[in-house]
Amino acid sequence: MTLSEEARARLADVVELQPTKNSELQERWGLESGSEVHGYLEEELSEYYYRDENSLIRATPEAAELVDVEPGVEGGDGETVIRVSGLERQAFEVLAGPEERSQSVVSVLHDLREAYDVDPAAEEVRSALQSLKRKGVVEVEYRSVPTFRRAAARDDVRVEAREED
Numbered sequence: 001m002t003l004s005e006e007a008r009a010r011l012a013d014v015v016e017l018q019p020t021k022n023s024e025l026q027e028r029w030g031l032e033s034g035s036e037v038h039g040y041l042e043e044e045l046s047e048y049y050y051r052d053e054n055s056l057i058r059a060t061p062e063a064a065e066l067v068d069v070e071p072g073v074e075g076g077d078g079e080t081v082i083r084v085s086g087l088e089r090q091a092f093e094v095l096a097g098p099e100e101r102s103q104s105v106v107s108v109l110h111d112l113r114e115a116y117d118v119d120p121a122a123e124e125v126r127s128a129l130q131s132l133k134r135k136g137v138v139e140v141e142y143r144s145v146p147t148f149r150r151a152a153a154r155d156d157v158r159v160e161a162r163e164e165d
Contacts, residue, residue, distance in 0.1 A: 003044070007045060008067055010025075010044070011045055011048055011059070011063055011066065013025065013028050014041075014045065014048070014049055014059045014063065016162065018057065018059050019054075019057065019058050019135065020134075021055075021056055021057060022038060024131075025041075025057070041057070047062075048062065048066070054134075056134060081157075082132075082135050082160070083160045083161070084132065084135070084159060084160070084161065085128065085162065087120055088128040088131055088159075089159045089161045090112055091108055091112065091125060091129055092138070092154075093115070094108060094112055094115050095108060095111075095138065095149060095150050096148075096149040097153060098150055098152060101147075102140075102143075102148055102149040103148055104145050104148075105125050105129065105148075106122060107147075109122055109125045129148045132148075133148070136151065137152060138150055138151055139151040
């Protein structure tokens with residue numbers, strides 16, 4: 001299957017953002033709905049992606065080879081490498097460790113404000129934490145509200161900020 005330039009670029013996005021979901025690709029691609037994303041994936045990239053057990057979109061190994069883009073999550077010699085947005089990187093840095101008490105979104109927001117002199121909306125912080133959860137480096141503990149902590153020691157994960165569009 002020969003891919004158009006647009007399809008190749010979009011496949012590179014799937015590889016880079018994986019694991020991802022329709023809404024992230026919708027935002028990246030400037031589409032109107034998640035249904036449009038699904039339709040595009042099925043029509044243009046069906047051979048190069050699949051949905052995992054959590055219905056998250058992942059690229060096939062062939063896709064990563066074809067577009068020569070680094071996947072969003074890599075495993076290596078005891079170290080995981082993830083490529084994330086700047087806010088996700090900052091959230092990972094301030095987030096409680098695996099042995100510490102998990103933090104609420106608001107607690108992480110306050111830590112971000114203090115550590116980085118930024119003022120994201122609580123929804124942006126929640127989204128960043130959920131993205132890190134999907135990448136497997138943050139876990140959720142449900143108390144009266146969902147709370148988060150790193151799933152691995154800070155030194156076991158190398159967090160790289162991906163270039164923003």
